[in-house]
Amino acid sequence: MFVWRNGELFCENVKVSDIAKHFDTPLYVYSKAEILKRIGQIKSVFGDTPHLIAYSLKANNNPHILRIIRESGLGADTVSGGEVKLALETGFLPSKVVFAGVGKREDEIELAIERGIKLLNIESEEELNVVENIAGRVRKKIHVALRINPDVSPKTIDKIATAKKTSKFGIDLEKAEKILKTFTSRWVTITGLHVHIGSQIFEWEPYMEAVKKVEHLFSLREFSTFDVGGGFGVDYEGIGREFDFSGFKINVLKYLKNYVEEVITEPGRFIIAKAGILVTKVLYRKRDFIIVDAGMNDFSRPAYYGARHRIVNVVKRSGDIGMFSVGGPVCESTDVFGRNFELELPERGDFLAIMDTGAYGMTMASNYNARPRPAEVLCDGNRYTLIRKREDLNEILWRGIPD
Numbered sequence: 125m126f127v128w129r130n131g132e133l134f135c136e137n138v139k140v141s142d143i144a145k146h147f148d149t150p151l152y153v154y155s156k157a158e159i160l161k162r163i164g165q166i167k168s169v170f171g172d173t174p175h176l177i178a179y180s181l182k183a184n185n186n187p188h189i190l191r192i193i194r195e196s197g198l199g200a201d202t203v204s205g206g207e208v209k210l211a212l213e214t215g216f217l218p219s220k221v222v223f224a225g226v227g228k229r230e231d232e233i234e235l236a237i238e239r240g241i242k243l244l245n246i247e248s249e250e251e252l253n254v255v256e257n258i259a260g261r262v263r264k265k266i267h268v269a270l271r272i273n274p275d276v277s278p279k280t281i282d283k284i285a286t287a288k289k290t291s292k293f294g295i296d297l298e299k300a301e302k303i304l305k306t307f308t309s310r311w312v313t314i315t316g317l318h319v320h321i322g323s324q325i326f327e328w329e330p331y332m333e334a335v336k337k338v339e340h341l342f343s344l345r346e347f348s349t350f351d352v353g354g355g356f357g358v359d360y361e362g363i364g365r366e367f368d369f370s371g372f373k374i375n376v377l378k379y380l381k382n383y384v385e386e387v388i389t390e391p392g393r394f395i396i397a398k399a400g401i402l403v404t405k406v407l408y409r410k411r412d413f414i415i416v417d418a419g420m421n422d423f424s425r426p427a428y429y430g431a432r433h434r435i436v437n438v439v440k441r442s443g444d445i446g447m448f449s450v451g452g453p454v455c456e457s458t459d460v461f462g463r464n465f466e467l468e469l470p471e472r473g474d475f476l477a478i479m480d481t482g483a484y485g486m487t488m489a490s491n492y493n494a495r496p497r498p499a500e501v502l503c504d505g506n507r508y509t510l511i512r513k514r515e516d517l518n519e520i521l522w523r524g525i526p527d
């Protein structure tokens with residue numbers, strides 16, 4: 125939904141440069157049509173399997189975007205009390221909310237139990253006991269799933285792999301076996317299994333490997349749900365690379381249907397990454413460097429993970445094409461969005477767009493270097509709407525300071 129017309133980048137039917145002039149930069153711009161397209165794609169994959177698609181709020185939690193996702197019938201995957209609250213307050217039914225997370229505090233567990241969410245995904249035996257204590261205290265029943273660490277390597281960046289033996293996530297298979305053989309409780313029922321092997325995965329085989337690793341657990345209890353996690357990769361490079369959903373459907377989903385009534389999935393990036401861009405203004409040029417007004421505090425994936433996102437001129441001016449490094453204003457050498465981008469040499473004040481930044485962009489933004497977080501705008505056909513104001517500098521400077 126981000127297209128070029130006469131040398132200008134459009135979001136749906138709106139010129140990105142007009143939006144940037146209106147709201148200033150750095151600015152996240154999203155396309156509603158792209159979000160709906162992606163939701164349609166994932167629904168068609170899971171279509172004939174009883175399922176719950178629980179959108180992973182951590183990817184992007186703007187309430188306006190959550191509303192679009194909720195109205196499309198999706199559920200919510202949450203990882204903190206804050207996300208549970210946000211999901212419920214933006215209208216997701218508790219019966220469609222799941223809560224994972226390796227370090228849940230007692231107040232967060234209590235909130236989830238009190239609000240009667242669908243499932244708590246348990247990450248350790250100790251956590252299971254804490255949940256049992258809290259459920260007994262508040263006298264409310266809760267369904268849980270065990271998050272298993274199946275020790276598989278999903279062929280992705282190490283920093284976003286989550287199911288290797290050395291990872292902090294999930295319960296080891298032997299320990300899970302022991303729990304399933306011995307755990308009984310009046311308040312807590314184990315009704316599901318959960319795995320999330322990592323992010324930015326393009327092949328179905330690692331998912332199948334994870335399912336096969338946990339398969340023997342199905343003989344220990346009846347489970348109604350199996351949560352395959354999220355992680356479906358997106359084509360950041362713009363080379364037409366797609367996750368192999370047809371292989372996933374024929375193999376993983378078909379296989380799971382033999383064991384459970386419902387398959388849960390928790391996609392984040394797949395739904396929202398390609399629906400957003402970060403628009404930034406050129407401040408200075410020196411050597412091969414273009415210094416822009418967006419920094420690693422606004423979009424941190426390149427600095428955290430070495431991720432590479434395409435960068436384009438928002439308005440082409442048929443200038444000389446060159447190879448440039450693009451960096452932000454933050455005082456860190458890692459505040460560089462990448463090197464060797466093929467761009468037209470921009471003028472000071474020109475806009476550039478960092479592409480595919482809808483996921484893990486704004487949710488990971490910070491106030492580092494006392495910088496306000498960016499504004500967010502949603503495009504829908506010919507219209508565009510401010511869906512989050514730029515942070516106010518005075519507010520962030522004094523927030524939380526006692527008198």
Ligand SMILES: Cc1ncc(COP(=O)(O)O)c(C=O)c1O
Pocket residue numbers: 180183201224286320322323324353354355356390391392393394483
């Ligand atoms: C438990 C869990 N589920 C789902 C996701 C979403 O992953 P993705 O955005 O790659 O689909 C994550 C991401 O970290 C996760 O930790």
